[in-house]
Amino acid sequence: ATQPYDDANIFAKILRGEIPAKTVYEDDHALAFHDINPQAPQHILVIPRGRYVSWDDFSAHASDAEIAGFVRAVGHVARAAGLVEPGYRLLANTGGDAHQEVPHLHVHIFAGQPLGPMLA
Ligand code: 5GP
Numbered sequence: 001a002t003q004p005y006d007d008a009n010i011f012a013k014i015l016r017g018e019i020p021a022k023t024v025y026e027d028d029h030a031l032a033f034h035d036i037n038p039q040a041p042q043h044i045l046v047i048p049r050g051r052y053v054s055w056d057d058f059s060a061h062a063s064d065a066e067i068a069g070f071v072r073a074v075g076h077v078a079r080a081a082g083l084v085e086p087g088y089r090l091l092a093n094t095g096g097d098a099h100q101e102v103p104h105l106h107v108h109i110f111a112g113q114p115l116g117p118m119l120a
Contacts, residue, residue: 002060003103005051011104015049025077029069032077041112042081042088046074052105055092074107083111 006012014021014033021033024044035043048070052058058067078088088111093100 002057003053005053005057006103007051009102009104011045011047011102011106012051015047015104025073025080027069027073029066030073032073035108040110040115042083042109043111044077044081044109045106046070046077046109047104047106053103054100054105055094058105074109078109078111081109081111083109086111087115089115 010019013019015031021031023031023033025032025046028049030046030048032044032046035045048058048062048066050058050062050066052062058070062070074090078084088109091108091110092105093108
């Protein structure tokens, strides 16, 4: 079973405007902002506005409109940042073995240099 959503998580606070973030894009379904501790020259996080703990929770419980809006937002952010031609990597850590730290779904966009076969 999915853990209950914690409204005190840091990305919920960013969505509510209670703590600042360097926003790069927002729409009805998604918010994108720069990671506070970048692991690549460009490191952007994209989150859905809905209260979903993880990729697992989102893929199981979000509406088709939420899923489509979020997926399109991730693609839009990368395209608008000029990352399509050089290339970029998406990552969604899910659960403990993947070291998911923030319990609100987020997709990482990494870009800006050759990334190697995997990120550590
Ligand atoms: P996870 O390990 O959960 O996949 O990644 C969480 C990410 O959130 C990390 O890359 C971390 O640097 C980032 N992060 C944590 N707290 C904040 C914050 O307050 N603001 C921003 N912009 N990023 C954060």
